[in-house]
Amino acid sequence: MENLSELREEIDRIDREILTLLNRRAKIAQKVGEIKREKGLPFYVPGREAKILSKLEELNQGPLPPESIRAIFREVISACRALEEPTKVAFLGPQATFTHLAALKHFGTSSDLRPKDSIDDVFNEVEKGRVDYGVVPIENSIEGIVNYTIDMFLETDLKISGEVFVPVNLHLMSKEGSLDRIKKVYSHRHAIAQSRKWLSENLPYVEVEEVSSTARAAEIASREPGSAAIASEAAALLYDLNILAKNIQELSKNFTRFLIIGKSDSEFPSGRDKTSVMFSTRHEAGALFKALQPFAVYDVNLSKIESRPTKKKPWEYVFFVDIEGHRKEERVSKALSELERGCSFFKILGSYPTGFKE
Numbered sequence: 001m002e003n004l005s006e007l008r009e010e011i012d013r014i015d016r017e018i019l020t021l022l023n024r025r026a027k028i029a030q031k032v033g034e035i036k037r038e039k040g041l042p043f044y045v046p047g048r049e050a051k052i053l054s055k056l057e058e059l060n061q062g063p064l065p066p067e068s069i070r071a072i073f074r075e076v077i078s079a080c081r082a083l084e085e086p087t088k089v090a091f092l093g094p095q096a097t098f099t100h101l102a103a104l105k106h107f108g109t110s111s112d113l114r115p116k117d118s119i120d121d122v123f124n125e126v127e128k129g130r131v132d133y134g135v136v137p138i139e140n141s142i143e144g145i146v147n148y149t150i151d152m153f154l155e156t157d158l159k160i161s162g163e164v165f166v167p168v169n170l171h172l173m174s175k176e177g178s179l180d181r182i183k184k185v186y187s188h189r190h191a192i193a194q195s196r197k198w199l200s201e202n203l204p205y206v207e208v209e210e211v212s213s214t215a216r217a218a219e220i221a222s223r224e225p226g227s228a229a230i231a232s233e234a235a236a237l238l239y240d241l242n243i244l245a246k247n248i249q250e251l252s253k254n255f256t257r258f259l260i261i262g263k264s265d266s267e268f269p270s271g272r273d274k275t276s277v278m279f280s281t282r283h284e285a286g287a288l289f290k291a292l293q294p295f296a297v298y299d300v301n302l303s304k305i306e307s308r309p310t311k312k313k314p315w316e317y318v319f320f321v322d323i324e325g326h327r328k329e330e331r332v333s334k335a336l337s338e339l340e341r342g343c344s345f346f347k348i349l350g351s352y353p354t355g356f357k358e
């Protein structure tokens with residue numbers, strides 16, 4: 001058997017090699033950054049980043065699992081991008097919300113992440129150019145769509161340049177050391193709904209109060225004796241709370257999907273893309289059926305359809321559709337042109353790399 005100190009020396013040698021290589025990579029990224037600055041090109045290129053990650057995943061022989069490879073290289077790219085120009089990102093705050101986790105997962109820790117009080121504020125910051133991108137929740141696998149976000153696309157011209165899935169693992173946390181000391185529980189409406197069964201079995205007589213976010217609940221629990229919050233592990237760390245019960249949500253596979261919004265979408269296909277569009281049909285029989293027919297004709301898979309009132313005329317709707325593929329792929333572009341011809345209103349919200357569910 002090999003000896004422990006020899007193995008550690010070997011690790012030290014490898015780390016030095018990795019360090020040299022990382023800095024070589026960073027210097028090249030700086031040169032790329034200079035060219036981009038000269039030509040006025042965007043520093044953040046989501047399609048290129050997604051392609052790098054999927055290529056590495058393909059090459060990976062293990063034992064590191066693909067999700068570790070993605071997490072490591074996301075950070076490497078984030079650090080290189082920050083040397084070119086730190087990416088400014090507004091997210092629905094406060095710190096330690098699931099949206100904050102989504103922003104970190106997508107842009108990495110070397111980005112300039114700024115918490116905002118509302119979804120409205122996030123859209124505003126991006127529109128006014130005070131940040132480069134925004135991160136907002138769009139749907140939860142149990143609770144469904146976030147209407148507020150979807151409606152914002154009716155009011156602004158912002159585009160979607162990415163999506164992120166974050167697993168929602170909810171924990172009960174408190175300054176107290178045991179469940180029998182808990183008199184009140186705080187959390188966000190969705191988190192309470194998802195933990196209802198656990199609460200009725202374990203804390204049936206305890207008062208439950210809704211607050212604006214899971215992170216805000218954790219902040220309250222950090223200063224109110226006898227209280228607890230349902231929130232993420234990141235919130236427990238930030239507010240120094242004890243986790244009294246782990247994974248109290250009803251389904252173990254619960255994800256929230258977030259969108260990355262910006263002034264443009266992800267222009268270059270990554271090979272694993274999605275496109276979001278919104279449209280209204282004319283008021284006639286079979287209009288929606290006819291509108292969607294081009295997707296079947298050109299073999300474009302529709303992954304989601306959602307309808308929302310236009311808020312202009314009662315009973316008039318706008319449809320939000322997600323399809324597989326990039327708008328620059330021929331069959332997608334043909335299907336979209338045909339859809340547009342049959343619509344009274346049509347807008348491409350953007351093409352972007354498909355997010356990973358992990």
Ligand SMILES: O=C(O)C(=O)C[C@]1(C(=O)O)C=C[C@@H](O)C=C1
Nearest residue numbers: 029032043044045048077080081
């Ligand atoms: O290829 C580029 O355009 C780069 O700027 C390099 C790099 C990277 O580190 O790989 C960094 C930022 C971009 O979003 C994409 C990739």
